[in-house]
Amino acid sequence: MKDVFAMWKNTKMVVLVALSAGLYAALLIPFKGFVLIPGITEIRPASALPVVMGLLFGPAGAWGSAIGNLIGDFFGSLGIGSLFGFVGNFMFAYVPYKLWTNLGLVSKNDNEPDLKSGRKIGAYVVVSILGSAACALPIAFGLELLGMVPFAALGSIITINNSVPSVFLGIPIMLILYPRIKKWDLLWTDIMDEEDIPVAGKLSKIGGSVMTVSIIVGLVGGFLAAIGVGQALLYSGFGAGGDVGSAGVLAIAGIGTAGLIISSFIQSMPKAESEG
């Protein structure tokens, strides 16, 4: 995760964190009234932004997404869930920009996120859905751990609530913003020092694969375990009741969350270490 911490020494990246967070919060706040789960989540067209910010601004987009969500919570829903929301929204932007290069979805020689080919749009859709799931996993795990909201219901609602805007709104936003950001030299790879930018090497690819497997196993495995103890997906999950806080769900979702975080460290090696 070297890039995530090294970016703070660059003033332009600090400014991008603040602007990303401000934009995300400003778009979250007007929809606070369109509640999906009171005190937990609401309809979020703003979910279009984290993936875009992650791909354009890298670690600054990830921090901006986490801080922006926290600021959004300041407008009526600040609670224990905000702590998990911070981690989840960080991952919402972090996972897409990591997997964009490390999962082999786009050509190594042309990996700019300009969405100019079908392959890149396909890659965008894949990393958006994985980012949405990576956001849902730690939040649903955390609130299941505290026995507050059923894992299957919350995890599935957040994943869909994040995926739809990030794919359907995110693609046109990306198509419009990318050329301008590129022209203004504001792509994170253009701003950060070269030695701090991770490149796709052997370790990074392993990390990307572990990250993907962790997200899928943690969320899908968690859903299966939750259904096994009487929970159900989406809003049926609230009607179904079931055992909230069961050991099986917590173990699988916990392993997935841990894998997600550990894999972040594996794939953050700068060029020399990654290829060594």
Added chain:
Amino acid sequence: MDMFLYMDLDTMVHRLDPRTKLLLMLLSFALGVMYKNIVVLLAVLLIVLVYGEMGHILSNLKRIRVVLIMITLFSVVIWSIAESGETRFLIFSLEGVLYGVMIAVKTNLMIVAGMIFLSTTKIEEIAEGLVKLKVPYRGAFAFSTAIRLVPMIVATSYTIIQAQKSRGLDLESGNLFEKIKKYVPLMIPTLVSVIRGTNVFSMALESKGFGYSNTRSNFLKIKMSGIDYLMLIIGLVIVAAASYLKFDPAAYNTLITLFPWGDFA
């Protein structure tokens, strides 16, 4: 446009160090998480409300009342259907209603604690408090700057909306999804307008010496005083008493005997 919850008053709670208020909020979160007992949670909520009243900021409850009411209704309705119980009326169970009330009190307790913190603490105090708690200055700076930018971004988008309306854009007609569809293209000029300022913003910061030194002096000085330590001790004593009640079988059984309907541990 007053978007924020902060109320500029001179009360004992307002004068507390932001670290104290942050820790008291986290302690109330801990108490909320620790218990699944209506009576205990209501007692904690009462303590939190007394703390809020000491800051004269409970009028802000009106501003978040929709959230609080929706949480309560949602929890009670959903859990009264979902929870099985012996005392049933149509599809609802009395045990489910009580469980829903417990979940509602638990969630509302945390949201009210968060509201009190935000109503009594300025943004710059939160940022300085985070720095004192060893959060790197640049992180705290980004956080406080982002909060300050929110009203500016909202104002920018409002200007863009007004400009488009003056050109004949009809944003009032249609259902919710049609309205969302009309508003989405208006996001783009806002995004572009805000991001375009990055280079100028960075140069302005660096010309003022941002990043010159990791240790910075600050016009705002915060310091823990006697009342801060007293409030922290009171908070810790309450948490210790709640922990004793939770983990001492005899004490907990007495509580359950007194209020058999209120416990869901």
